[in-house]
Amino acid sequence: MSSRLRELQSEFGLVERRLGDPAALANGREYGKLTRRHRELLPLVTLLRERDGLETDLAGARELLADPDMKELATGEVKTINARLAEIESELEVLLLPTDPDDAKDVILELRAGAGGAEAGLFVTDLLRMYTRYAEGLNLKVNVMDANESDLGGASKVVAEVTGDSAFRAFKWERGVHRVQRVPATESAGRIHTSTVTVAVLPEVEQDEIHLDLSEVRIDVYRSQGAGGQSVNTTDSAVRAVYRAGTPDEIMVICQDGRSQIKNREKALVVLASRLAERERAARDELERTERASQVGSGDRSEKIRTYNYPQNRVTDHRLEGEDKNHPLDSVINGALVPVVAGLARAEKERQLMEMADQDGTDQDEGTGRGGQYGAA
Structure with a gap:
C-alpha cells in the first residue's frame, strides 16, 4: 500500500504544478479534469501529511521515554499518536478502494412510468421534484x-440533465425500479395502488470516449410541443436524433428544452452518445459474466431498488439492511436523499473491503502451505 500512496502523492504534486500552468488555464476541459483530480487526491494527501508529521512526533516522544522526568508524559503521547496513526491507516485503506471513473461526470437522468398507468405518471413528476430538491x-x-406530459399533471417520460460537481456520484444509486404504494387521488374507494417508475442514470460521455458515426444518425427538426399538444416555441427548434433508424440497434433521443436548434442538436447528440456508451458497457458486462449485474450501480433496471409506502410514511431501500434500510417518506420525497445515499455508499465500501480481505487471504494461502509455490513439499 505504501508504494501506491507515494505514487498518488507524486501525482498530486504534478496536478498542482499543472494547475498553475497558463496553458492548462486556457484549456477549459483540461483545467476541469485537473481540478476534479485535485479534489479527489486532496483528502488522501492531507492524511499522508498528517501521518508524516505524527511519525516525526512519535520518534521524538519515544526518545523522551528514557528521561525519568518525562516518561509518564511521553508514554501518554506515544499512546495517543499510535491510536491516531491506526485510524489514519484505516482511513487510507478506504481511500485506496476502487472508485467509479464516472463519478465526476454530469448525468442524463431518465424517468419512465411503468406499471400503474396515470398514477405511475404522477409519481414520475414526484420523483423529478424529489431529485430537483436533492440536487439543489x-x-x-x-x-x-x-417530457411527455399528461393532462393530469404527470408524465410518461422525463429526460433531464444534472450538472455540477460529481453529479454522477450523487445520482448513480438511483438507477433501477422505484415502487410507490399509495391511494391515488382518483381512487374513490380508498384502495392502495402499487405503481412503478424506472430510473436510468447515464454518465455523460466526453467526445474522446466514444465514436459516434454521424452518418448513422438521422436528425429531424420540428416545433416543440408542450402538454396537450400546445406549442411552447414559435420556431422549429426541437431536435430528434435517431441512431440506426429502423434497425434492432435503433436509439431515439428528443431534445426540446431550449429555443436554439443548434444547442438542442448538440445536447441530443450528447444523450445519444451516453446511451450508446451505456449499451456497450452492458454488453461487456454480459459477455464477461461479472457480478455487476446483481450489484448496486450495475445499470440493471429490472431490479426493484426502493419502495415508497405512503400509508406508513416509510421509504425502504431494498439494497440496505438494519437501520439504514428505512427512512421517513415525508423527508425523502422532499429531497432528503443524503442519508439513503450515504448508507448505500457505506455498504459498497464495506463490500469492497471484504473482497480485498478475501483476496489478501487467498494470496497468502497460495504463498504458504496450501498448494502455493512456496508451500512445503
Whole structure:
C-alpha cells in the first residue's frame, strides 16, 4: 500500500504544478479534469501529511521515554499518536478502494412510468421534484430536456440533465425500479395502488470516449410541443436524433428544452452518445459474466431498488439492511436523499473491503502451505 500512496502523492504534486500552468488555464476541459483530480487526491494527501508529521512526533516522544522526568508524559503521547496513526491507516485503506471513473461526470437522468398507468405518471413528476430538491441541496442543477406530459399533471417520460460537481456520484444509486404504494387521488374507494417508475442514470460521455458515426444518425427538426399538444416555441427548434433508424440497434433521443436548434442538436447528440456508451458497457458486462449485474450501480433496471409506502410514511431501500434500510417518506420525497445515499455508499465500501480481505487471504494461502509455490513439499 505504501508504494501506491507515494505514487498518488507524486501525482498530486504534478496536478498542482499543472494547475498553475497558463496553458492548462486556457484549456477549459483540461483545467476541469485537473481540478476534479485535485479534489479527489486532496483528502488522501492531507492524511499522508498528517501521518508524516505524527511519525516525526512519535520518534521524538519515544526518545523522551528514557528521561525519568518525562516518561509518564511521553508514554501518554506515544499512546495517543499510535491510536491516531491506526485510524489514519484505516482511513487510507478506504481511500485506496476502487472508485467509479464516472463519478465526476454530469448525468442524463431518465424517468419512465411503468406499471400503474396515470398514477405511475404522477409519481414520475414526484420523483423529478424529489431529485430537483436533492440536487439543489448539493449545488447541482437539473435541466429538463424532454417530457411527455399528461393532462393530469404527470408524465410518461422525463429526460433531464444534472450538472455540477460529481453529479454522477450523487445520482448513480438511483438507477433501477422505484415502487410507490399509495391511494391515488382518483381512487374513490380508498384502495392502495402499487405503481412503478424506472430510473436510468447515464454518465455523460466526453467526445474522446466514444465514436459516434454521424452518418448513422438521422436528425429531424420540428416545433416543440408542450402538454396537450400546445406549442411552447414559435420556431422549429426541437431536435430528434435517431441512431440506426429502423434497425434492432435503433436509439431515439428528443431534445426540446431550449429555443436554439443548434444547442438542442448538440445536447441530443450528447444523450445519444451516453446511451450508446451505456449499451456497450452492458454488453461487456454480459459477455464477461461479472457480478455487476446483481450489484448496486450495475445499470440493471429490472431490479426493484426502493419502495415508497405512503400509508406508513416509510421509504425502504431494498439494497440496505438494519437501520439504514428505512427512512421517513415525508423527508425523502422532499429531497432528503443524503442519508439513503450515504448508507448505500457505506455498504459498497464495506463490500469492497471484504473482497480485498478475501483476496489478501487467498494470496497468502497460495504463498504458504496450501498448494502455493512456496508451500512445503
